[in-house]
Amino acid sequence: MALDIEFIAHILNSTFRLMTPILLVALGSAVCNRVFIFNIGLEGMMLTGAFFAIVANYYTGSVLISLLAAMGSAMFVSWIAGIFMVKFKGAMLVVGISVNVLMLGATTFLMQLFFGVKGAFVHKDLVSLPKVNVEFLKGTKFFYTLFGSLTYLDYFAVILAIILYFYMFKTVSGFRLRSIGINKEAANSIGVDGDKIQIGAIVFSGLLSGLGGALLSMGAVTMFVQNITSGRGFMAMAAGSLGSAHPIGVVFASTFFGLAQTLSNVLDNQFLSSELMIATPYVATIVALAIFNYSKIKKGGKITNI
Amino acid sequence: MKFKIKKMNYKQILKYLKPLEQPIVAISFALVIGAIAMLLAKSNPLVVYGYMLKGAFGSKFYLSTTLAKATPIILAGLGASIAWRSNCFGIGGEGQMIVGAFVAAIIAIYLPAPMWIKFVSSIVGGVVAGGGYSLISAYLFDKFQMSLSISTLMMNYAGRFIVLYFIVNFFLDTSSTGGKLQQTYKIPEEIRFPRLNEDYALTIGFFIAVAVVILVWFLMNKTKYGYESKMVGYNLEFCRFGGIKAKKIMYLSLFISGVLSAFAGVSEVYGTYFRYVSGSLVSGRSAWIGLNAALISAYNPIGVLVSSIILAGIQTGGSAISRFTTVPLEISQILQGCITLFISAKIVIKWRRKNTNSKKLNVKGGM
Numbered sequence: 001m002a003l004d005i006e007f008i009a010h011i012l013n014s015t016f017r018l019m020t021p022i023l024l025v026a027l028g029s030a031v032c033n034r035v036f037i038f039n040i041g042l043e044g045m046m047l048t049g050a051f052f053a054i055v056a057n058y059y060t061g062s063v064l065i066s067l068l069a070a071m072g073s074a075m076f077v078s079w080i081a082g083i084f085m086v087k088f089k090g091a092m093l094v095v096g097i098s099v100n101v102l103m104l105g106a107t108t109f110l111m112q113l114f115f116g117v118k119g120a121f122v123h124k125d126l127v128s129l130p131k132v133n134v135e136f137l138k139g140t141k142f143f144y145t146l147f148g149s150l151t152y153l154d155y156f157a158v159i160l161a162i163i164l165y166f167y168m169f170k171t172v173s174g175f176r177l178r179s180i181g182i183n184k185e186a187a188n189s190i191g192v193d194g195d196k197i198q199i200g201a202i203v204f205s206g207l208l209s210g211l212g213g214a215l216l217s218m219g220a221v222t223m224f225v226q227n228i229t230s231g232r233g234f235m236a237m238a239a240g241s242l243g244s245a246h247p248i249g250v251v252f253a254s255t256f257f258g259l260a261q262t263l264s265n266v267l268d269n270q271f272l273s274s275e276l277m278i279a280t281p282y283v284a285t286i287v288a289l290a291i292f293n294y295s296k297i298k299k300g301g302k303i304t305n306i
Numbered sequence: 307m308k309f310k311i312k313k314m315n316y317k318q319i320l321k322y323l324k325p326l327e328q329p330i331v332a333i334s335f336a337l338v339i340g341a342i343a344m345l346l347a348k349s350n351p352l353v354v355y356g357y358m359l360k361g362a363f364g365s366k367f368y369l370s371t372t373l374a375k376a377t378p379i380i381l382a383g384l385g386a387s388i389a390w391r392s393n394c395f396g397i398g399g400e401g402q403m404i405v406g407a408f409v410a411a412i413i414a415i416y417l418p419a420p421m422w423i424k425f426v427s428s429i430v431g432g433v434v435a436g437g438g439y440s441l442i443s444a445y446l447f448d449k450f451q452m453s454l455s456i457s458t459l460m461m462n463y464a465g466r467f468i469v470l471y472f473i474v475n476f477f478l479d480t481s482s483t484g485g486k487l488q489q490t491y492k493i494p495e496e497i498r499f500p501r502l503n504e505d506y507a508l509t510i511g512f513f514i515a516v517a518v519v520i521l522v523w524f525l526m527n528k529t530k531y532g533y534e535s536k537m538v539g540y541n542l543e544f545c546r547f548g549g550i551k552a553k554k555i556m557y558l559s560l561f562i563s564g565v566l567s568a569f570a571g572v573s574e575v576y577g578t579y580f581r582y583v584s585g586s587l588v589s590g591r592s593a594w595i596g597l598n599a600a601l602i603s604a605y606n607p608i609g610v611l612v613s614s615i616i617l618a619g620i621q622t623g624g625s626a627i628s629r630f631t632t633v634p635l636e637i638s639q640i641l642q643g644c645i646t647l648f649i650s651a652k653i654v655i656k657w658r659r660k661n662t663n664s665k666k667l668n669v670k671g672g673m
Contacts, residue, residue, distance in 0.1 A: 038455060040397075090650030093395055093455055094601055097594065098647035105639025106343075112634040113347055234459060241456055275474060279467035282460040286446065289457075293450040 009145035011262055017150065017220060019258030020157040021046075022236045024212035026250045027157075027164055028205025029240030034168070035180040035194075035201045040096030041081050043233025044103035045206045049074040049213025051107040054224040055114060057126050063218075066127075067153075070214035071207050077103060078206025082199035100233075108226045120225045128222040129153055129215070153215050158251065160208075165247040177201070209233065235281075242285040244292060257281045328649065329602050329613070336644035343640055347633045354633050361626020362619030368626070370508035376618035377577065378403070378570040380515045382596025383614050384522045385566030387605035391526070392535040392559040396443055398458025399567040399593030401465035406436030406568025407575045408469045411582040412477060414493040414575075425497040429572055436568020437561045439465065444560040448553060454560075470584050479581070488584035499577040511577035516611065518566070523607040525562075535559050567593060595621075598646045617642060 025042050032039040049070035056062075056069030081099050084090040108118075115121045129151040137143045168174040177197055179187040184194045216232070217224050239257050243249030260281045264274035341351035362372050382399045389396050410432025417424050443461060446452040470488060479491045499509035526532040534550045535558070571587055579586055587593070595617050596610075602617075603609025624638030 038453075040455070040459070084647060084650060088651040090647075091395075093397065094646055094650040097397070097597065098643045098650065100643075101594065101598075101639050102643025102647065105636040105643060109343060109347075109634050109636040109640060112636075118634075231463070234463070237456075238460055238463075273471050273475065275467045275471035279464045279471070282464040282467075286452070286457055286460050286464070289452050290446060290450040293452055297451065 005142050006145055009142045011259075011266060013146050013148060013150070014262040014266070015255060015258040016154065017258075018261045019254045020154040021212040021215045021219070022232055022239055022257050023157045023161065023251060023254035024208045024215065025205075025233055025236035026239035026243065026254050027161060027247060028208035028212075029237045030243065030245040030247060030250050031164070031168075031177070031201045032205050033181070033240055033245040034178050035198050036184065037085065037198055037202055038092045038096070039078075039081075039202060039205055040093060040234075040237065041078070041099035042096075042205060042209050042236055043229055043231065044096075044100040045074045045078050045081075045209035046213040046216070046229045046233045046236075047103050047107050047227070048077050049210030050217040050228050051111065051213070051224055053210075053214035054121065054126065054217050054222075055110075057218065057222075058115075058123060061125060061127055063127055063129060066218060067211065067214055071210040074210030074213065075203050075206040078202050078209070079199070081206075082202035085202065086195050086198045104227060107224075111224060111226070118226070120223060122223040126222045127218075129218045149220075151215070151219055153211065153219070157215075161247045161251045168247065212236070238282060238285045242281070242288050253285075256284065325604060325606065325609070328604075329609075329645075332602070332645050332648035335648045336641050339644045340637060340641045343637060344633050347631075349631050349633050354627050354631055354637075357627045357630050358620070358623035360623075361630075362623035367506060368622060370502075370506035372615065372619045372622045373512045374507040374509065374577065375621055376614045377509075377512045377515045378574050378590070378592035379596045379599055379614040379618055380611055381518060381570035381573060382567050382593045383599035383603075383610040384518060384596075384607060385563045385570065386597040386600040387603075387607065387610055388522065388526075388535075388566065389559050389563035390600060391605040392538045392555055394444075394447075394454055394556055394559050394563070396440070396454040396458040396560065396563070397597065398440060398443055398454075398461050398564075399570075399596060400588060401458065401462035402436040402439050402564045402567035403571030403574075403587050403593050404462075404465050404469055405439045405571075406432040407571030407587060408472070408582050409435040410568075410572040411490050411493060411575045414497060415477075415491050415581075421494065421496050424494070428493075428497075429569075429576075432572040432575075433565045433568045436571065437564035440560045440564025440567070441557065444557050447556070466588065469582075473582065473584055489579075490582045492581045493575065497576075498580055499573070507578075509577040511573045515573065518569070519607045519611045522566070526607065531555070531558060567596075570596065595642065598642060601646055601649050 025046055029039060029042055052073035053066045053070035057066040060066070077099060081095050084095045085092050111121055112118060115123075132147070132150050132152060132155065134144060134147045134150075137147060166174075168178060176187070176192045179192060180194050180197050188194045212232075213229065216228055235257055236254070239253040240250055242256070243251070243253035260277050263272065264277035267274065267277070337355070341355075344351040344354045361368055363369050382403065385399055385402070410428045413431045414424055414428035417427060419427070439461065440458075443452075443454055443457040446457045447454055473488055473490060477490045479487070479489050481491070499511045499514075501507070501509050526536070535555050537550055538552050538555045538559075570592060574587060574590070574592070575582060596614065599610050599613040599617055602613040620638045620641050624635040624641075627633050627637065628635035
C-alpha cells in the first residue's frame with residue numbers, strides 16, 4: 001500500500017514537471033488568442049529560448065544570465081514575427097510556420113557553429129536551474145517524492161497563471177487587451193492602440209516561450225538537443241485552446257497534457273496503449289472546443305476563439 | 307502605330323511576369339540572409355551556392371534525387387493550394403499524408419486479391435481515407451465553427467499517434483528487425499512504382515505528380531468548381547448573393563485537398579520506403595514544404611511544380627554542401643524559412659500600391 005501511494009506521488013510529480021514548460025508557453029498562446037493572434041510560431045520561439053539559454057550558460061555559467069538570454073532571444077524572434085504579422089499584415093499562419101522552420105534550422109546551424117557538434121550538446125560546466133530544497137519533508141515519503149526535484153521556475157509558472165488571471169479579468173489594462181480580441185476596430189475607435197497591444201502580446205508570448213524553452217534545456221536535463229521542443233509549442237497551443245484562453249483553464253489543460261505524457265511513459269502498454277494515451281489530449285481538445293462552440297452557438301453568441 | 311502595339315506587348319509581358327515578382331524578391335532576400343549565415347560559418351557564399359546548385363541539379367544523379375524528393379512536395383503543395391485558394395486555411399497536410407500512406411500500405415500488404423486489384427484499391431483507399439480525414443475538419447468548421455487551423459493541427463498529432471497505435475499493435479513488421487522499428491511489412495514488389503534507372507531514386511511517381519499538376523490546373527481554371535471556389539476565396543458575401551453554395555465548395559475543396567495530400571503520402575510508400583515507416587513522413591516535412599511551395603506560387607499549380615522543385619533542390623543541395631564545405635546542412639531550412647517569411651509580407655507591397663481593396667487582401671491567409 002505504501003508503495004502505491006509513493007507511485008501516485010511519483011506520477012503527480014512527473015505530471016507537474018512535464019506540465020510547466022507547456023503551461024508557460026500555453027499562457028503566452030492564451031494571451032495571443034485573446035487579442036486575435038494565432039501564434040503558431042511558439043514552437044520556434046521556445047526552441048530559440050532553449051538554445052540561447054544553453055549558449056549563455058556555457059559562456060557565463062550563470063543561471064540568471066541564461067534565463068535572461070532565453071527570454072531576450074525569444075522576445076527578439078517574436079518581435080520580428082509580430083512586426084510581420086501586425087505591421088506588414090503577413091498571414092499569421094505563414095509567418096508562424098516560417099518562424100518554426102527558420103528557428104529549427106538556425107538553432108541547429110548555430111549549435112554546430114558555436115559548439116562544433118551535431119545532434120546534442122552536453123558539457124560538464126553547464127549549470128542547471130536550482131531545485132527547491134525539500135530536505136525538511138524527508139520524514140514523509142509521499143510529500144518528499146511529490147515535491148522533489150522541482151525548480152523555482154515550475155512554481156513560478158503556476159503563480160504566473162494566477163497573476164495573469166487577475167490582470168486579464170480584474171484590471172482596466174486587461175480589459176483593453178481583451179477588447180482587441182472581441183472587436184479590434186471598435187477598440188481602436190475608443191483610443192486603444194490595437195497594433196501596439198497585439199505586438200505586445202506576441203512579444204509577451206515570446207518571453208514566456210523563452211522561459212518554457214529554458215525550463216526544457218536546463219530543468220530535468222541540462223543540454224541542448226536538436227529540436228528539443230519536439231512539438232511542445234504546438235501542444236501548448238492546444239492547451240491554450242482547450243483552456244479556452246482562460247489562465248486557470250489553461251493550467252488544467254496543461255496538466256491534462258502533462259498527465260497524458262506521464263501515463264504514456266510510466267504505464268508503457270501495461271493495460272493502456274501509450275500511443276493512444278498521447279493522442280488523447282489532442283482529441284480531447286477537438287471535442288472540448290466542439291462542445292464549447294456548440295453551446296455558444298445555441299445561445300446565439302459569436303464564436304471568438306480562433 | 308507599330309510603336310503602340312509594341313508597347314502593349316511589353317506591358318502584357320510585364321503582366322504575365324508580375325506573379326514572379328514577389329517570389330523573386332523573397333528568394334533574393336533569403337539568399338542574402340543565407341549568405342550572412344555562410345559568412346558566419348567562415349565560407350564564401352558564392353562558392354557555397356555554387357556547390358548547392360551543383361548538388362541539386364548538377365548531375366543526372368543529383369537531379370533525379372531532387373525530383374524524387376520533389377514528388378511528395380508537389381502533391382502536398384497542390385493539396386494545400388486547393389484548400390487555401392478557397393479560404394480554407396488548414397494545415398492538416400501532414401495528418402492526411404499519414405492516414406493516406408497508412409491505409410494504402412495496409413491494403414497493399416494484406417488484401418488477398420490479384421495484384422492489379424490490390425494496386426488500384428490500395429491507392430484509391432489511401433487517397434479516399436486522406437480525403438475523409440480532411441472532411442472531419444470541414445464538418446467541425448461547418449457545425450461548430452471550429453477554425454480549420456486548430457482542428458487540422460490537432461488532427462496531425464491525433465492521426466500520427468492513432469496510426470502508430472495500429473502499427474505497433476496489429477501491423478508490426480516483426481521479421482527483419484525484431485519489431486524494434488515501428489514499421490509495416492513491405493508492399494509487394496510487383497506493384498511498387500518502377501524506377502526509371504536502377505541507380506537513380508527517380509520513379510514514375512514524379513511523372514504522375516506532373517500529370518496531377520496538369521489535372522489540377524484544368525480543375526482550377528476550366529471547370530465550374532474551379533470558378534466557384536475562386537470566387538469563394540475572393541469574396542464570401544458576393545457568393546451568397548451570386549448563388550454559389552459556399553458550404554458545398556468548402557466541403558469539396560477540403561476533400562480534394564485531403565485526397566491530394568494523401569496521395570503525397572501514398573507516393574512515398576510506393577516510391578521511396580515501400581512500407582509505412584512511422585515518423586518518416588513527419589521528419590521528411592514534405593507536407594510543410596508543400597505548403598511553402600503553395601504560398602510561394604500563390605496557389606498556381608504550375609508555380610507549385612516549379613517552386614517544389616526549387617525547394618527540393620535547396621534540400622538536396624543543402625546536404626551536398628554539408629559534405630563539401632563547413633556549412634551545416636540546416637542552411638536549407640534557414641533559406642526555406644526566410645523565403646516564406648518574406649513571401650508573407652507580399653500583402654504589404656500590394657497594399658501600398660493600391661489602397662483600395664486593402665481590407666480584402668488582409669484577410670487572405672489570416673484567419
